[in-house]
Amino acid sequence: MIRQQVLTRLNSVFVKYLNSKGLHNSFSFILKVPPKNIDSDFAVNAAILIAKKLKMDHKIVAKQLAEIILRETFDIIEKVEIAENGLINLCVRSEVIYGALKKILVEKNKYGSIPKENNKKKILVEFVSANPTGPLHIGHGRGAAIGDSLVRILRYLGYDVTKEYYLNDVGNQMLVLAESTEIRYKQMTDGEIDFPPDHYQGGYIIDIAKRIFSTGRDISEIDFKYETIRDILRTIKDDLKDFAVEFDNWFSESKIAVVKDENGKTKVDKICEYLFAKNKAYIKDEALWLFSGKFGDTKDRVLRKSNGEYTYLASDVAYHKNKFERGFTKLINLWGADHHGYVARIKACVQMLGFSGEALDIILYQLVSLTRNGRSVVMSTRSNEFITLREVVDEIGKDACRFFFLLRDPNSSLEFDLELAKKRSNENPVFYVQYVNARCNSIIRESKNRKNIISDIEAINFTLLDTKEEKNLIKKLSAFCDTLAISEKTMSPHHFTTYLIELADVYHKFYEKCRVLTDDNNLTSARLKLIEGVIIIVKNGLNLLGVSAPDKM
RNA sequence: GCGCCCAUAGCUUAAUUGGAUAGAGCAUUUGACUACGAAUCAAAAGGUUGGAGGUUCAAAUCCUCUUGGGCGCGCCA
Numbered sequence: 001m002i003r004q005q006v007l008t009r010l011n012s013v014f015v016k017y018l019n020s021k022g023l024h025n026s027f028s029f030i031l032k033v034p035p036k037n038i039d040s041d042f043a044v045n046a047a048i049l050i051a052k053k054l055k056m057d058h059k060i061v062a063k064q065l066a067e068i069i070l071r072e073t074f075d076i077i078e079k080v081e082i083a084e085n086g087l088i089n090l091c092v093r094s095e096v097i098y099g100a101l102k103k104i105l106v107e108k109n110k111y112g113s114i115p116k117e118n119n120k121k122k123i124l125v126e127f128v129s130a131n132p133t134g135p136l137h138i139g140h141g142r143g144a145a146i147g148d149s150l151v152r153i154l155r156y157l158g159y160d161v162t163k164e165y166y167l168n169d170v171g172n173q174m175l176v177l178a179e180s181t182e183i184r185y186k187q188m189t190d191g192e193i194d195f196p197p198d199h200y201q202g203g204y205i206i207d208i209a210k211r212i213f214s215t216g217r218d219i220s221e222i223d224f225k226y227e228t229i230r231d232i233l234r235t236i237k238d239d240l241k242d243f244a245v246e247f248d249n250w251f252s253e254s255k256i257a258v259v260k261d262e263n264g265k266t267k268v269d270k271i272c273e274y275l276f277a278k279n280k281a282y283i284k285d286e287a288l289w290l291f292s293g294k295f296g297d298t299k300d301r302v303l304r305k306s307n308g309e310y311t312y313l314a315s316d317v318a319y320h321k322n323k324f325e326r327g328f329t330k331l332i333n334l335w336g337a338d339h340h341g342y343v344a345r346i347k348a349c350v351q352m353l354g355f356s357g358e359a360l361d362i363i364l365y366q367l368v369s370l371t372r373n374g375r376s377v378v379m380s381t382r383s384n385e386f387i388t389l390r391e392v393v394d395e396i397g398k399d400a401c402r403f404f405f406l407l408r409d410p411n412s413s414l415e416f417d418l419e420l421a422k423k424r425s426n427e428n429p430v431f432y433v434q435y436v437n438a439r440c441n442s443i444i445r446e447s448k449n450r451k452n453i454i455s456d457i458e459a460i461n462f463t464l465l466d467t468k469e470e471k472n473l474i475k476k477l478s479a480f481c482d483t484l485a486i487s488e489k490t491m492s493p494h495h496f497t498t499y500l501i502e503l504a505d506v507y508h509k510f511y512e513k514c515r516v517l518t519d520d521n522n523l524t525s526a527r528l529k530l531i532e533g534v535i536i537i538v539k540n541g542l543n544l545l546g547v548s549a550p551d552k553m
Numbered sequence: 554g555c556g557c558c559c560a561u562a563g564c565u566u567a568a569u570u571g572g573a574u575a576g577a578g579c580a581u582u583u584g585a586c587u588a589c590g591a592a593u594c595a596a597a598a599g600g601u602u603g604g605a606g607g608u609u610c611a612a613a614u615c616c617u618c619u620u621g622g623g624c625g626c627g628c629c630a
Binding site: 003030031032033034035036037038043045048051052058083084085086087131168170171172173174285286287288289298301302303304305306307309311312315336337338339340341342343344364366367369407408409411412413414415417420426427428429431432434435438439442443444445446447479482483485486489490494495498499501502505508509511512513515516517518531552553 | 555556557558559560564565566567568569570571572573574575576577578579588589590592593594595610611622623624625626627628629630
């Protein structure tokens, strides 16, 4: 928020300067927090950029700009220095810093948020969407954590967001799945029956068969596919719930690939007819091909096989059309990086349906590579060699697990060592951050024993918070807004884990240096307000990550 | 063979998207609990950002080449 304030003011200064030189185009510049060794709050590169435009020496431009900044923004900036390389360093006035703290105290858990506006994009975020053939494994956990946190951030920023899980409950794999249960069921009365190696080996299939068996129905009355999917789906929902992820909508593929309208046609039938009629698809060797090669994909793709069956792509085209038909103006798909080959194809489809390619964002996250004591563990659902999300959540806890998954850029692969995760659960930085909140609340509890603490913000003398540690802490609190901005820009929540760790670092330093409960009632009251601000920001930040903030640990 | 992604300290990795002396955590070494919680702090050490060119006032970041790794390339889902 401090940065935003400075940015706005500087922008008008620069535009005015450019106008005076006869330039009227818009101008964008960078306002950064300089490295530690530089004693200033912000650095701006405008002089270098403007000098280039005007073909002048940047030292001269910097000197002129520095003078104007001092004159025009003296109310918020108290010091301007020109660095050797042409960057201009700025120090903000203390009042600006205290103003930021007051704003946090007033706005509380709305700080930096934007009220829901009707004119903002209506977004559909589709994530996890694991096939209902078994429990969620650890890899799905990363997608779940990233997707859910991204939605929390987008909602904080005023977007109307819906979380959706696409359920592939149609196709051959479902038949194999149903058959797996049926064979396990039959094995219970006939031990001679072999279990085929290409079927689902997981023990959960046996559990499902046992449950069906216990109902005592006749085998002719049992719909194995229905029973199996229902059972697995319940497990998936429970696993997600305990991971603090709840979807707004579960979209079943059968809605578009099985359900027929009054003319006996499915949505997939209709989309294929439409694409063919519009010359976006053609028939070759009795199969229906999509002209995807003309829309950015490497080649054309089959929609309907020569035997009349549809491919997975056909459902997906219909599904994405359906998303737009439901009024969403922005679609975000979060996929594991192993699906990257599919990106060009589905983007091509969206454009062929007449929508802008920008209406669909596909975010890929690199896969979680599992290791156990440094040795890699290979996962596969059919072979039953996988670690479930539930196992890990039960072992290290929801908070540590989510924080760990959100620690890194989605584009960077994540190594998850099972033994390490268990052993070092105390070393997960989530506790470092949660400890800030616990320490703060401990101080607040202690302060209840005191009398004469000033609680009215207007009566607080904030200028007493004048040590370097206190000012750094407030500046860091205010950077919450910058973190929101960069998260939106990059569509990634991982900036918040980094930010919270940095904030914790600044807080703990403050804690060592500045005692909150002192003999000076005015100072104590002011510092207690600062503590209040810390609690607000840490809780807000952890909440955006879906991580709890306990008052005691 | 073609395509996408990655490579940063011993290990896991960050870098406000092109800015200054590349930040953390773990591991290693040293110091700090007789007032708010030591799940903490202070300090040391650790880097040619895989390599080579190029663009730029400025490159971990952009371009080209190259090496190593992950993944994907079906009328499968």
